[in-house]
Amino acid sequence: MHILILGAAGMLGRKLAERLARDVTLGGRTVDRLTLVDVVKPTVPAGFAGLCECLAVDLASEGAASGLATRRPELIFHLAAIVSGEAEADLEIGYRVNLDGTRALLDAIRIEGGSGWRPRVVFSSSNAVYGGTVPDVIDDTFVVTPQTSYGTQKAMGEQLLADYSRRGILDGIGLRLPTICVRPGKPNRAASSFFSGIIREPLAGQEAILPVADTLRHWFTSPRSAIGFLIHAATLDLARLGDRPNLNMPGLSATVAEQIEALRRVAGDKAVALIRSEPDPAVERIVSGWARAFDPARARALGFTAETRFDDIIRAHVEDELGGTIA
Amino acid sequence: MHILILGAAGMLGRKLAERLARDVTLGGRTVDRLTLVDVVKPTVPAGFAGLCECLAVDLASEGAASGLATRRPELIFHLAAIVSGEAEADLEIGYRVNLDGTRALLDAIRIEGGSGWRPRVVFSSSNAVYGGTVPDVIDDTFVVTPQTSYGTQKAMGEQLLADYSRRGILDGIGLRLPTICVRPGKPNRAASSFFSGIIREPLAGQEAILPVADTLRHWFTSPRSAIGFLIHAATLDLARLGDRPNLNMPGLSATVAEQIEALRRVAGDKAVALIRSEPDPAVERIVSGWARAFDPARARALGFTAETRFDDIIRAHVEDELGGTIA
Incomplete structure (x- = not known):
């Protein structure tokens, strides 16, 4: 093939x-x-x-x-x-x-x-x-x-x-x-890049910028x-x-605050402390127009499956990208 | 301007x-x-x-x-x-x-x-x-x-x-x-052309071909x-x-049979007798996938208006194209 x-x-x-x-x-x-x-x-x-x-x-x-x-x-x-x-x-x-x-x-x-x-x-x-x-x-x-x-x-x-x-x-x-999270590697020019950054960088012991309010809900x-x-x-x-x-496609709907709480459960307060809020109106404007949640009934009926808890999304990153360990 | x-x-x-x-x-x-x-x-x-x-x-x-x-x-x-x-x-x-x-x-x-x-x-x-x-x-x-x-x-x-x-x-x-009906002039290569033809031709004393079943519902x-x-x-x-x-846009939902009955009310049985059924699978296939009716609430709220009876659509044609008289 x-x-x-x-x-x-x-x-x-x-x-x-x-x-x-x-x-x-x-x-x-x-x-x-x-x-x-x-x-x-x-x-x-x-x-x-x-x-x-x-x-x-x-x-x-x-x-x-x-x-x-x-x-x-x-x-x-x-x-x-x-x-x-x-x-x-x-x-x-x-x-x-x-x-x-x-x-x-x-x-x-x-x-x-x-x-x-x-x-x-x-x-x-x-x-x-x-x-x-x-x-x-x-x-x-x-x-x-x-x-x-x-x-x-x-x-x-x-x-x-x-x-x-x-x-x-x-x-x-x-x-x-859905927005892919946690994207490995470096931030990219997608307006959605920070959704991964606020998990990925703290897991690696680095500071991350949050450009939007933590009440923003999104689909991952x-x-x-x-x-x-x-x-x-x-x-x-x-x-x-x-x-x-x-x-x-199926996905998981979570607010930024829910992402952060999942990070706290998986990696503790010291990881969460590395997230720094720095509002960016250009990013806010783009992502605020995006969808927050779906009912992807057709895809589910066709056998497509995804995570149902944000903790599992973070753990998948730790397993697949960090060899199972957190900095 | x-x-x-x-x-x-x-x-x-x-x-x-x-x-x-x-x-x-x-x-x-x-x-x-x-x-x-x-x-x-x-x-x-x-x-x-x-x-x-x-x-x-x-x-x-x-x-x-x-x-x-x-x-x-x-x-x-x-x-x-x-x-x-x-x-x-x-x-x-x-x-x-x-x-x-x-x-x-x-x-x-x-x-x-x-x-x-x-x-x-x-x-x-x-x-x-x-x-x-x-x-x-x-x-x-x-x-x-x-x-x-x-x-x-x-x-x-x-x-x-x-x-x-x-x-x-x-x-x-x-x-x-919506599909424009009654289109003046000659048939064109739109698959929807017959929707006008079955009104226009009989009003002019000419035969018209109906390539679909008269149960077909459409938006005009x-x-x-x-x-x-x-x-x-x-x-x-x-x-x-x-x-x-x-x-x-607003419009009017009618079956082909309802179109034909409106023609009968406006122009009589002799007009209707000029419609000849001749199924065309290629046209059937295209138009059967089309929408049958709409609730165009936004357009109505914005002030767009259209006919609500097919008889009025036929009369508009007689007034605007035939100088008010039927062959």
């Missing part, structure tokens, strides 16, 4: 490639070929025994997507994106990467396909497609009205994916990922669960999606 | 230009300049006393939109589109005109604007953004899941319009028009009401739209 990962140098892309290398098989078939693509050259996952090609490619550049399509991977994970903060700061780069890149991929499949090649495309969308006036709990039939350019671009990508799937060009499934899942969603989407019977291939 | 109409050679565009010429003013201001654009050169509306420039322009072609933006119209009606049947038959032309054309317009405004020019953009979207598994009556918060490429392209245009409005690049309002408004929506949208206080500039 040949799998292409776009955005393979990103946090989720790396973890996904590592998981595939570790699992060896996917849906009962051997993963014998990986094509890993990002704007910076991804690395071969440790222990992968098959053929692995790592490419530095700008998906939106002329001919890039068609070059990938000629390789005819059976499964494509499209995780490549400019994050929310950067897409908000730079309209052009956001639309170029998040919309034009996605469209280039889908069109390359359209043009290359048709003679027995119809790949599955697992698209990472985001709960950021929702925003503005939303109910406390968003159900699966609520209207998508993003309040950021990032959310807009993801919503447009979802529409394209649905149309190209409906036309039989590809087998698409879009996953509206761990990197471990997010990888689980992608793997599940790769093997799910897509006929079960009916005419709506874009799905709200 | 300088007004640009894109799609000015189309049915709505022509009627809109004629209405503006007749009214002379809009929102208390004199309409002293019209720029009328379409892929074929539009005509100057009868009696218009101001400056009227008629241009044959392909909006999606290189530099076309920016050429129009340099004219800095205060109000833009963007009605230009490839219709549903053609967009379904030809993926490339549909995306080029309906998505790329809209994006080119919005980007041209972004690049030209910023020094005191922020035009109002009234965008004609469509109830075709809804589809698939929908409730009998769709409310204003129901999810948009189009089941045609046309509906997809309109939904994507709406998202762009909302994002560019939110950013302050333009003042956008998107109107999801007259050309007269549609022009009323556009005019109302041009002067409405847009602050009242909040964070959702795209609106379901």
Whole structure:
């Protein structure tokens, strides 16, 4: 089985490639070929025994997507994106990467396909497609009205994916990922970056900045669960999606204060003392328009699962990233 | 006041230009300049006393939109589109005109604007953004899941319009028009064309083809009401739209059988006898995925109004197109 990962140098892309290398098989078939693509050259996952090609490619550049399509991977994970903060700061780069890149991929499949090649495309969308006036709990039939350019671009990508799937060009499934927490590594330019920072930095004995009020409620899942969603989407019977291939993923609704109390239970007062409040109106403005909680009934019925307690999200980080120990 | 109409050679565009010429003013201001654009050169509306420039322009072609933006119209009606049947038959032309054309317009405004020019953009979207598994009556918060490429392209245009409005690049309002009935003139390549044909042709003493079962329910408004929506949208206080500039327009829900009974009341059995049933699976497939009825509470609260009886829709056609008499 040949799998292409776009955005393979990103946090989720790396973890996904590592998981595939570790699992060896996917849906009962051997993963014998990986094509890993990002704007910076991804690395071969440790222990992968098959053929692995790592490419530095700008998906939106002329001919890039068609070059990938000629390789005819059976499964494509499209995780490549400019994050929310950067897409908000730079309209052009956001639309170029998040919309034009996605469209280039889908069109390359359209043009290359048709003679027995119809790949599955697992698209990472985001709960950021929702925003503005939303109910406390968003159900699966609520209207998508993003309040950021990032959310807009993801919503447009979802529409394209649905149309190209409906036309039989590809087998698409879009996953509206909750905010990933705890993201390992360094802060990024996503406006949601602090949700991880206030857990990750204190667990490593470092100070973290909280740019919003602790009453802010948001929707989370761990990197471990997010990888689980992608793997599940790769093997799910897509006929079960009916005419709506874009799905709200399960997650956990918590306020910042609840995040902090979970941190206190897992790592004690000294970790919590490292969080410093420093309001940032630009971040407040973006995240205040985001969804706070979901009832992802369709995804749950389709077998997608996630953590139900924030303590478990923190423990997943300690186990997966810190070797089980706290600084 | 300088007004640009894109799609000015189309049915709505022509009627809109004629209405503006007749009214002379809009929102208390004199309409002293019209720029009328379409892929074929539009005509100057009868009696218009101001400056009227008629241009044959392909909006999606290189530099076309920016050429129009340099004219800095205060109000833009963007009605230009490839219709549903053609967009379904030809993926490339549909995306080029309906998505790329809209994006080119919005980007041209972004690049030209910023020094005191922020035009109002009234965008004609469509109830075709809804589809698939929908409730009998769709409310204003129901999810948009189009089941045609046309509906997809309109939904994507709406998202762009909302994002560019939110950013302050333009003042956008998107109107999801019901199926316009009775469309004057000849059948077009819209899959919805027969909804008008089965009224229009018999009123003119000609045979009409009905390609679907008469139990099909659909959502209608007259050309007269549609022009009323556009005019109302041009002067409405847009602050009242909040964070959702795209609106379901009012209309009238009727089955094909109810359309036919209204025709019988207005024009008698001899008109109804001219309708010939000839099922067309391609048309059935497209229109069966469309919405059947709406509760457009937001639009009604904002002052948009439409007919409430199908007889009135037929009478509007007889008055506006047939000089008040039936063949």
